[in-house]
Amino acid sequence: MKNKGLRGVDAGETSICTVGEKSDSLHYRGYDVVDLSENCSFEEVAYLLLYKKLPNKDELRKFKSRLKSKRYIPEQLKEVLERIPKSNNPMDVLRTACSFLGNLESEKNFDNQFDCSERLLAIFPSVLNYWYHFSHSGVRVSIENSSDSIAGHFLSILYGREPNETEEKVMNISLILYAEHEFNASTFAARVCAATLSDIYSCITGAIGTLRGPLHGGANEKAMELISKFDDVESASKAVYKMLENKELIMGFGHAVYKTQDPRNEIIKKWSRTLSEGKSNSKLYFISCEIEKIMKEEKNLFANADFFHASAYHFMSIPTKLFTPIFVCSRISGWTAHIIEQRLDNKLIRPGAKYIGKDPMSFIPLNERS
């Protein structure tokens, strides 16, 4: 059928984001993501997405203070998290935590939508790291710390120490790069849910479950699996040529919308290099560069946002299984902005389907069935 996967079909209007409009660029509410990542904290970007303007100093201070006050995990939610074993997909953990929180702190009515959005923005780093430490080492970590940023808060609980300046900087940049991407599958799932006028926890729960799929989130985890297989640039090169010969899929390259480049790649690649300096496993950066070069030469495919995120996160000692959940901690800003936008000019999203099944048939009683 034409337009399979609704590719190229406008499913709604938005003023939040452009992806690949006028060359392969990414803009959040009119601002280039390159400028934002170089000059902003993640909180400024989340504020921009939610409140449609870059915050001034006073607005930013108040916003960060509200977020800090919304990091705590209710006892009942801790009890639920403690019942989810180590072996689980952490995306299932976040999906369940979001759904359960919707029971404890239901949205009640849409007047609470900004409050709830800030609550989710603030709590996911707490939830993820609390579950991670409890399930992996049985420790009930404190989620109290002096950091006044989401990036700093996240790394402080993960590390059990304050992050250094570069670590916090790169975390901010990463959260900015993943914050928003127009009608991608998880955002669209959130809007389909929002369009029935369901509550924000339902919408976000659905979005997390959708991001969980390997065709959406998870490419950075796959990239990590790949690059960590190799001892050096040469063996990586050989193996990747072999994979291409065998028509194996190499994750972290190309994009459904961008044609010539992913504007986020240069940014995270630069920081991956900076982070690699002096690290014992700095080869991972050079292995990544080699694979990028081969993919360009052999397949004319460019590295997307995910590919150098793998090595960058790894240099920051982030466990691979937390890569996609960090995507959630970031994209929650875009998801909530889209839910709020959908509600403002809503119509139920109810497409049709092309029927390719059987013609009407006479009923067959139970006794006569083969």
Next chain:
Amino acid sequence: MKNKGLRGVDAGETSICTVGEKSDSLHYRGYDVVDLSENCSFEEVAYLLLYKKLPNKDELRKFKSRLKSKRYIPEQLKEVLERIPKSNNPMDVLRTACSFLGNLESEKNFDNQFDCSERLLAIFPSVLNYWYHFSHSGVRVSIENSSDSIAGHFLSILYGREPNETEEKVMNISLILYAEHEFNASTFAARVCAATLSDIYSCITGAIGTLRGPLHGGANEKAMELISKFDDVESASKAVYKMLENKELIMGFGHAVYKTQDPRNEIIKKWSRTLSEGKSNSKLYFISCEIEKIMKEEKNLFANADFFHASAYHFMSIPTKLFTPIFVCSRISGWTAHIIEQRLDNKLIRPGAKYIGKDPMSFIPLNERS
């Protein structure tokens, strides 16, 4: 914009269902829902949706036996359910239970999709009624009973006694009528999620959250609220004329796809009448008929599947807040069939959006913002 809400746009192919194709009829895999509701148990219909054929006696026996063995609630899930208070929306409970179960019994790979579908089909009545009794009266009800049907199992736990023949019959019919409806919003949400190749628990969790919205599920609860306001047919008549004058919305009428009738209405209306006989509150049936008549005469709107479900459920002593959750216990059959179908010929569902926001802007440093 044109096609707002994707109305009239084919978002994929299906062989599961036709809604309103060739007159206002509803067919599941080629069989008319009128025939199915008159002649089948819900299990036969669920089997048809999942396995593409009506089961013969042996297949049906085995299917029911598998479902019976999959009704139990794991202890950890009971512990989660016991932490959700009475005041909560039971749709939040089912959404959370489904998500949590995805942690305990993850799908692992798609070879397990039929097993997982049957598990969800079997467990929702247990989960819903267990939570309902515990939160409302502090009792940990047994979910063991001799019934070999989903309808009988549901009513046995709810009532704490075996249902009579008519009650079980109507429950079966109701589950059949709500089982499947093509690309409605919740099913479409499930397919958007499935198209990222996410797991079945994520897809169903998203679908439940989407059905939760008042523009999708919940019309039968609203209809109940309406009809239970009136003491007799006359006062109902007066009040409804008044509501129409005030342009108030009356739920349970009209349909996005059907033009002249909802084929499910006549069926459930007939059973509402049967159930009303001898009941002290049988007036609710006649009040419903009066409102149906007025809506036809004044607005040319027909009663849809939801309207007479309100009185029918009420005559069966089903608490109003469980009406939409019963929709889940039924529609899970259609949702899972659609997820399985989506996976067979998958493409990521990633539409575009019409951008109506700001043109690209220069970045403004924090110090210079107003």
